[in-house]
Amino acid sequence: MPVLSLREPVTLIQPEGDRKERLLRMCSWCRKVAAGDSVWLEIEEGIKHLGLFHEAVMPGVSHTMCDACVDALDNED
Numbered sequence: 001m002p003v004l005s006l007r008e009p010v011t012l013i014q015p016e017g018d019r020k021e022r023l024l025r026m027c028s029w030c031r032k033v034a035a036g037d038s039v040w041l042e043i044e045e046g047i048k049h050l051g052l053f054h055e056a057v058m059p060g061v062s063h064t065m066c067d068a069c070v071d072a073l074d075n076e077d
């Protein structure tokens with residue numbers, strides 16, 4: 001068996017795959033969407049900001065909580 005076969009390249013991460021598997025983070029409380037680190041926008045604004053109007057396929061949605069709702073929960077007592 002040729003030794004070279006052990007050195008076949010294996011590509012684990014491809015840029016195209018990253019784009020398709022991008023998740024849109026949405027606050028499940030107030031429905032704002034993440035437009036960056038600590039930036040939360042109303043969903044219409046978020047879609048515009050992220051340029052999703054031009055995407056043929058919407059990214060998946062990951063439900064989470066935005067900073068404001070986390071704060072509100074923390075302060076709730």
Ligand SMILES: [Zn+2]
Pocket residue numbers: 027028029030031032065066067068069070
């Ligand atoms: Zn929220």
